[in-house]
Amino acid sequence: MVKKVQQKSGHFSVNRSSGVITVPADLVKDTSFPLTNKKRVMIRIVPEKRALLIYTLPDMEHVNVLNDHASIMDNTLDKEVDVYLDPLFCDYCKRDNCNHTAYALSLPEVQDAYKRKGIKPPEP
Numbered sequence: 001m002v003k004k005v006q007q008k009s010g011h012f013s014v015n016r017s018s019g020v021i022t023v024p025a026d027l028v029k030d031t032s033f034p035l036t037n038k039k040r041v042m043i044r045i046v047p048e049k050r051a052l053l054i055y056t057l058p059d060m061e062h063v064n065v066l067n068d069h070a071s072i073m074d075n076t077l078d079k080e081v082d083v084y085l086d087p088l089f090c091d092y093c094k095r096d097n098c099n100h101t102a103y104a105l106s107l108p109e110v111q112d113a114y115k116r117k118g119i120k121p122p123e124p
Contacts, residue, residue, distance in 0.1 A: 058075065059074070059075055059076050059099075060072050060073065060074050060075065060099070060100070060103045061073040061075065062107050062109065063080060065107070065109040065110055065112075065113055067113070068084060068085060068086070069082045069083060069084045069085060069091075070082070070083045070085065070104040070107065070109070070110050070113075071083075072100055072103060072104060074092070074100065077092075079092065081100050083100050083101050083103075083104040085104075085110065085113060085114065085117075085119075086117065086119060088101055088105075088122050089101075096122075105121060105122065105123075
């Protein structure tokens with residue numbers, strides 16, 4: 001939880017219940033920053049509300065599902081990863097059983113894509 005935000009010369013200092021985050025002001029737009037534990041933090045300024053929003057991004061996010069693959073943003077790698085559906089295959093890991101394939105199979109949009117093709121989805 002953010003307790004206090006101060007703008008000092010050239011940076012923002014954000015006091016949170018878990019400590020202080022200092023962010024250079026010229027970097028604060030609508031961008032994310034890596035943290036030491038491979039998590040990423042999103043920092044966004046909302047000028048009309050005079051607010052600085054800070055939140056942790058999830059490890060993976062759904063980007064898109066096309067006919068033959070799902071695109072996933074892996075925030076720990078800061079990379080978009082494609083998971084092919086038939087046969088199931090992660091283009092990044094070069095495997096059919098990894099965190100990316102498991103995440104893709106958990107998406108309702110991917111389940112719908114399998115149903116449209118008349119294919120039973122693999123078990124995650």
